[in-house]
Amino acid sequence: MSAIPQITKLNLEEIPKGVIWKAQFHIVSDGLGNPILIPLLIARGTKPGPVVGLTAAVHGNEINGLPVIQRVFQNLHLPSLCGTVVGILVVNVPGFLERKRQFNDDTDLNYKMPGKQNGNRSDVYIHRLLEHLVSKVHYLVDLHTASFGRINSYYVRADMTHPIIHQLALLQNAQIILNHPGNKGTLRHAAVERNIPAITVELRDPHTFQKDIIHESVVGITNILKYLSMQEGTIVPSNEPAVVCHHSYWLYTNHGGLLEVFPPLASFVTKGEPIAQVKDPFGEVLTEYTAPEGGIIIGKSVDPINQTGSRICHLGIIGNRE
Numbered sequence: 001m002s003a004i005p006q007i008t009k010l011n012l013e014e015i016p017k018g019v020i021w022k023a024q025f026h027i028v029s030d031g032l033g034n035p036i037l038i039p040l041l042i043a044r045g046t047k048p049g050p051v052v053g054l055t056a057a058v059h060g061n062e063i064n065g066l067p068v069i070q071r072v073f074q075n076l077h078l079p080s081l082c083g084t085v086v087g088i089l090v091v092n093v094p095g096f097l098e099r100k101r102q103f104n105d106d107t108d109l110n111y112k113m114p115g116k117q118n119g120n121r122s123d124v125y126i127h128r129l130l131e132h133l134v135s136k137v138h139y140l141v142d143l144h145t146a147s148f149g150r151i152n153s154y155y156v157r158a159d160m161t162h163p164i165i166h167q168l169a170l171l172q173n174a175q176i177i178l179n180h181p182g183n184k185g186t187l188r189h190a191a192v193e194r195n196i197p198a199i200t201v202e203l204r205d206p207h208t209f210q211k212d213i214i215h216e217s218v219v220g221i222t223n224i225l226k227y228l229s230m231q232e233g234t235i236v237p238s239n240e241p242a243v244v245c246h247h248s249y250w251l252y253t254n255h256g257g258l259l260e261v262f263p264p265l266a267s268f269v270t271k272g273e274p275i276a277q278v279k280d281p282f283g284e285v286l287t288e289y290t291a292p293e294g295g296i297i298i299g300k301s302v303d304p305i306n307q308t309g310s311r312i313c314h315l316g317i318i319g320n321r322e
């Protein structure tokens with residue numbers, strides 16, 4: 001096996017064409033002065049075209065995106081590739097190694113973008129990520145999952161008022177699209193601020209590899225490459241149109257105890273429908289919760305240990321279907 005190069009700068013013009021190129025990006029150094037390395041996969045086509053960036057594990061325990069990126073690269077037809085695909089396999093390396101969502105200073109990287117050149121540990125890390133890697137791409141797909149104790153439907157967060165982002169979102173063939181410009185601090189928002197059309201794709205459950213959703217996401221990302229004329233082939237259409245939500249929010253418990261959430265993911269609920277109950281340890285029902293309005297279940301808690309104020313479910317309020 002040939003050694004994988006360590007780089008401190010990414011110059012796409014210098015990367016060999018027509019092959020899959022692996023590298024380790026030395027983003028910062030740890031407390032012993034050893035490099036913290038971000039694994040990269042890059043495919044530079046022999047013909048010109050756009051640069052598509054794929055990011056996984058901004059939250060260190062959200063790992064379905066990692067095999068998605070590997071598979072996208074395995075499926076590329078390199079001789080006909082126009083443009084470049086940049087795969088950032090693990091963004092939050094310290095979090096990934098600690099099997100946790102946060103960075104190793106306990107901050108959530110997806111609240112702090114674009115970071116600072118001369119800031120604290122996570123600020124600098126984020127700043128270098130954006131300056132050296134993300135700024136090189138023309139389009140960005142950021143792959144996430146639910147957090148620990150929760151599960152997600154297959155859904156996309158995207159600003160559907162932006163014509164290109166609108167297309168990127170639809171091409172994922174997701175169950176739900178949440179139309180939102182993106183909160184300040186997120187990678188998606190930071191990318192769009194740099195005029196990089198970006199979507200966030202939520203691939204079900206944390207801390208595991210799930211074959212079905214990995215496959216679906218590979219199809220969705222390959223659809224983007226076809227849409228941008230980077231790869232030949234027919235765009236795979238969705239079996240069922242995505243439900244577009246114009247707004248969403250989490251419901252929380254106001255009573256502690258053992259929580260059970262009833263509706264399945266991506267199911268529709270009507271106002272007043274029972275959605276959850278809390279029991280005491282003896283099995284007696286303490287509280288029941290009903291849907292405050294009609295909507296669709298984007299994500300839900302699967303953690304029964306519910307202290308007052310825990311999340312119940314993520315309710316999407318439906319706009320038009322696309």
Ligand SMILES: [Zn+2]
Nearest residue numbers: 059062144145
């Ligand atoms: Zn996430």
